[in-house]
Amino acid sequence: xxxxxxxxxxxxxxxxxxxxxxxxxxxxxxxxxxxxxxxxxxxxxxxxxxxxxxxxxxxxxxxxxxxxxxxxxxxxxxxxxxxxx
Numbered sequence: 453x454x455x456x457x458x459x460x461x462x463x464x465x466x467x468x469x470x471x472x473x474x475x476x477x478x479x480x481x482x483x484x485x486x487x488x489x490x491x492x493x494x495x496x497x498x499x500x501x502x503x504x505x506x507x508x509x510x511x512x513x514x515x516x517x518x519x520x521x522x523x524x525x526x527x528x529x530x531x532x533x534x535x536x537x
Contacts, residue, residue, distance in 0.1 A: 456517060474530075 480487060490498075506524065513520025 477487065502524075510520035510524075513523065
């Protein structure tokens with residue numbers, strides 16, 4: 453599948469944003485800022501609410517040339533296996 457320049461830019465932007473978040477998190481830890489993990493009830497509620505619109509979001513992202521399924525998976529990966537303290 454050939455990608456347009458706009459599709460490549462959108463994908464690159466998402467990846468840069470993810471890198472930026474991870475970089476900021478590392479700097480916060482280095483500077484002694486405590487990061488608190490959300491409790492399971494909150495995470496369950498977020499998952500429940502996101503599940504109601506996730507399929508349409510993925511489909512909409514696909515029409516714009518973004519792999520909508522991989523974006524949420526990318527952001528969920530640190531939740532599934534958080535960094536060691």
